Amino acid sequence: MTHKNSKSVIVVDAMGGDFSPLNEVLGADLVSQERDDIDIILVGDKNKISDVMLKHKITWPEDKIVHADEVITMHDNPTSAIKSKQNSSLVVGAKLVREKIADGLISAGNTGAMLAVSTLVIGRVKGVGRPTIGVPLPTADGGVCNLFDAGASVDCKPQHLLEYAIMGSIFAREIFGIKNPKVGLLSVGEEESKGNELTLLSHKLLKETKLNFIGNIEGRDILKGTCDVAICDGFVGNVILKFAESMITLLKGRLGLYANESIFKKIKIGLMRGTLKKVLGDLDYQKYGGVPLLGINGVSIIGHGSSSPLAIKNMIIRAREIHAKDLAYKIEESLKEYAEQSKN
Amino acid sequence: MTHKNSKSVIVVDAMGGDFSPLNEVLGADLVSQERDDIDIILVGDKNKISDVMLKHKITWPEDKIVHADEVITMHDNPTSAIKSKQNSSLVVGAKLVREKIADGLISAGNTGAMLAVSTLVIGRVKGVGRPTIGVPLPTADGGVCNLFDAGASVDCKPQHLLEYAIMGSIFAREIFGIKNPKVGLLSVGEEESKGNELTLLSHKLLKETKLNFIGNIEGRDILKGTCDVAICDGFVGNVILKFAESMITLLKGRLGLYANESIFKKIKIGLMRGTLKKVLGDLDYQKYGGVPLLGINGVSIIGHGSSSPLAIKNMIIRAREIHAKDLAYKIEESLKEYAEQSKN
Incomplete structure (x- = not known):
């Protein structure tokens, strides 16, 4: 797996976003001009992609465009669409990752479909019960707090929150360069005795780990920057994110x-x-890049429907970073270690 | 009960806040200078209260100060404190409401203790499973969205969310003068099919009511002003509030x-x-007045520890409003009506 550190092949779902394939093609072109450690495969309607390239005088290798004649739209039901639209750009793209032709997938399309396709087609890392979406929120001190889970799973068990903490900690360390990331459990009070059923049980699990677990945090601690990784179930995370x-x-x-x-x-x-x-510009995180789905056997980055070419570019680069740091492997190893510990 | 519309007797826990009894006494004095529809009973250490009055040249009827020689502090465990500190200002004050000597209680002290004392000493309205805290959040259009529950109960059942919707709707109508308040259920997507176990079941219940239920709302709808009353469990509400x-x-x-x-x-x-x-001043709601606890057989207003004299004044006036509008009675009648409907 030495190639992971030298080069990454990233699939761009060219038909996902609100301005597809225009912004996807322009974003991919921006990356290809700057980086030689990233190979991009565009998946989607070949004619439409070629039209954009012709208009913007972009030259692109023929074999780096993979045709897909269906599109999963924002209105499609995620789970049924990935079954009924096997020729969609999203499913075709995910299969390239599953078959190890590519290392990662980015899409500015239907979030639910991207979640489903990543979990069901690409597949989960061994030991992961629930993949998780992480979102970096700006903090008052100029830093960020990574919120996990930001909406992948709305009903969680303590074991899932433990997995989020492990994955989030690896993400903050590898991608944000934080040596020993502080992990906080989002609850309604700092004391261990404060919380709902889920957080009370999760607190007990987190305390037993080797993570830099600082205990419960409250809603106000996220933007204050009290911790580097904030853990909650995907319902709470999604509500906070949209509220922010x-x-x-x-x-x-x-x-x-x-x-x-x-x-x-x-x-x-x-x-x-x-x-x-x-x-306050960086509060509107979605416009400036996507969010990673961790716990997938490959890289998966979900973008906002209105992603600009710059946002697409940032998503591709983030995918490269995650692949270069081999996050999937590190997550698998870490979870294996915790599983062995809890047996003893 | 005709007195309810002419005059209210409000008990002020004079020992609760961070600056007690100073701010409590000054706040009560502000009200007594302006209003003749509110009688205030100060409960707490008589010597300390008299010292403040002497220093600030406040004259106050002797029988409107009730001595209590204990104080429930911010560090006390709520449930055990209300048992072990029967002579505390909070418990003595609550008993005055239970015995119908007073109509309402305000305190800037320990929130958990105020919740416990209101529920256990004053008692719940018939038909209410869980009393609820409501917090008005400012909206982009210059209005407010009332969030229920903002932290009274962290683990809820659909029936509780239904109660919150009924109580919140009455509150928005009677106190904010909104004719047919729009009620939204906080979830992760607008579609009825989006949500966690709790919201999916609650949606079904809310749909069957005569409330002006607009369906699911998302985190971003609160500050947008999409609805007048936003419903969620107290865990989510507390996290959002502190995040805000x-x-x-x-x-x-x-x-x-x-x-x-x-x-x-x-x-x-x-x-x-x-x-x-x-x-943005009104985002910091806590400094400017307290939040009501609805579903109590009397009025209960919870304030921030650092409440200023103005905040104390606003809390007393809000208590008067809630009593004058006879919210407890209206909540009881409304819940009775829903209970009869659901039988049929």
């Missing part, structure tokens, strides 16, 4: 209402907008 | 980092601070 996105909506709305009170206020707010955008 | 509080921490932290980059940026940020404070 809407902070910008609130800020914009309230600033707008204030601006409408007078001309003077309108000017004042106008002058503030640029600065606020710079300061 | 920390948005200001994040903003301050990031603006500070930006300001440190140059003198010019420092000046720019300095000019922005005042405006942002005005625009």
Whole structure:
């Protein structure tokens, strides 16, 4: 497996996003101009992909475009679509990863379908009960807190939260370069005795690990930067994530209402907008890149439907990083170690 | 019960907050100067209360101070403290409500103890399985979304979420004057099929009611203002609430980092601070008043430990409003009606 450190083959689902295949092709082209450690395979409607390339004067090797004549849309039911649309770009792309022709898959399409295809077609890492989506949230000190699970599984058992902690810790260490990532369990109070059934039991499991587990954290600790990895079930994670996105909506709305009170206020707010955008830009994580699905036997990065070419580029590069660091292997080894420990 | 509409007797736990009894006494005094529809009974250490009154030249009727020589602190275990500290200001105050000497209780003390004392000493409204804490969050359009449950019960059953919806709806109608409050169920997707076990079952129950149930909402809908009442279990509600509080921490932290980059940026940020404070001030709800606990046979308002005299005043006035509108009675009637419907 030495190739993993020298080069990665990343499949781009060219038909997933709201602006497909345009943004996918442009994003892939950006990467190919800059990086020689990444080979990209575009999967999708060959005619449409070629049209974009012709229009934007992009040359691309014929064998790095794989035709797929179906598309899983945002409205498709994930699980049934991956069965009924075997010729979709997403399923064809996932099969390339399963067959080890490629190392990773990125898609700005249907999130549920990407989850399903990654789990069912590419397959889980040995020992992983539930793969998990991780999302980096900005912290007040200029850093990030990685939230696991951000929506892959809405009903979890303590064992799943333990797996999230292990995977999240490896992710923070390998990708964010944090030596001994602090792991916090999201609950309703700092004391071990505070929480719901799930967190009370999970706390007991996490305490027994060699992870740098700092105990329970509260909602306010995520953005404060109290820990590097925050653990919760996917229901809570999804709600928080979407709530965080809407902070910008609130800020914009309230600033707008204030601006409408007078001309003077309108000017004042106008002058503030640029600065606020710079300061809070990274809150809108989805526009700037995708989120990884960990616990998959290969790399899987899920992007927002409205991903820009830059976002697509960032997703491809993140996929390369995860593959270069061999996260799937490290997760498998780590879980094996924990399983052996808990036997003793 | 005609007195309910003319006058309310509100008990103030004078020993609860971080600045007690100072802020409690000053807050009570503010109310007594402005309102003749509220009688206030201060419960706590008579000497300490008198000292504050002497110092601030406040005259107060002797019979409107009830002595209690114990205090439940922030570090006390709620359930055991209300048993072992029967002479605490909180327990003595709650008994005044239970015995119908007073109509409501406010406290800026230990939240868990206030929950326990309200439920166990004052008692639940007939038909209520779980009382619930409601918190109004600001919305982008200048309104509010009331979040129920914001932390009273961390493990809930569908029936509890139904109760929250009924109580929340009455609260939004009676206190915020919204005619037919829109009720949303917080989940991970708008479709009825999206959610965890709890929300999938709760959705079915809510659909059958006469409430203005708009279906599932997502995390981002709270601050957007999609609905007037957002329903979730107390674990999710507590996490969101604390996360929302920390948005200001994040903003301050990031603006500070930006300001440190140059003198010019420092000046720019300095000019922005005042405006942002005005625009986002009401996000920090806790400083400006307490939150109601609904489903109690009397009024119960829980405040932040650091409550200012103004916050204490607002809590007393909110208690009066809830009593004047006879919320406990309306909740009981509404739950009775739903119970009869579901029998048929």
